[in-house]
Amino acid sequence: MIVPMEQVLALSAVLFGIGAFGFLARRNIILMLVSVEVMLNAVNICLAGFSQHLNDPRGQVLALFVIAVAAAEAAVGLGLIIALNRHKPGAGVGDLTKLKW
């Protein structure tokens, strides 16, 4: 069975749009990072779709790299959030008005 590429691209774009909306609109840092994960998943769907469409395994390899970099991003991002939380409790970006403390 071949999933039509147009549908896959449409789903990918819609998911990326939802993630972009979440990243821009949410005021909680953790949920902003989660929105980034939604966007990365949209990109992975796009890569897997093109891998199937072009019958080329390199798309899946790139998607695996995206997942690995997402894991690294989650580790560093959440580490930053914990470090920020130690100085000022809470996870709202509106509270982070100082550049240095």
Place this chain on the structure above:
Amino acid sequence: MPTHTAYVLAMSSSATAVFYYMAAASVASAILAVSRKNPVHSMLWVLALFLHVAGIFLLLHAEFLAAVQVVVYAGAILVFYLFVLMLLDLPGEEARQRFGAHWPFAVAGGLSFAALAWLSVVVPVQTEVVPFAASDATSAGKLADVGHELFGPFALPFEIVSLILLAAIVGAVVLVRRRSAES
């Protein structure tokens, strides 16, 4: 759009139904994930999103990617997020405003990608398939192809990714370490 309808006819109807279910469920859970007030509810909806995306990978014949999606994304990354969320203990989060004052601009940004989705459906993707050299076009050989690519031409990027992960681990430890311990 003759090619488009041909593709749809080529899909068996039950697989089509499964794909549309997966697509609709992932879009719905993504919307719920970015809009719930309770961060833990958001995480659980993201879990639903990850599992449905794994199902889409299965439909796209990316079996290894589906397994990695479940093990790494739903298993490791999401648990890590939940762990930090519980560690920080944010009781005031539900009382706060979910979205910033500029949310209409964020809606505009998201809708521009929805317009891309519309464009991708209206303008069909180029259907002439360039055959890949190493591929023998059987779905059983797909996973072997991925492995050969990963440890053949992509061996150096693969090693660099492991370095990136190591750097991320060290970076996270350095960031989270208490400053009072070193002085």
